[in-house]
Amino acid sequence: MQLDIINREGCLTPQQLERALRPLASDKPAGMGLGVMLSHATLARLGGSLSLDNRPQGGVHARVSLPLTRE
16 A cells, blocks of 8 residues: 655755654754654554655655555
């Protein structure tokens, strides 16, 4: 299963994209990057992933991927 989340405003610098999934990576004054780090860690434990990139037309694209199986 794949979920795409689009933020149509702003963008991340190349340095922010490089560090985005590391613990406490944010350099914004109002946050410490905990939400992104915890989301990445949780998805990884479930066999999934989180990726971030800038959209060519502006904004940020986050993709959440999780393997789903039928029981």
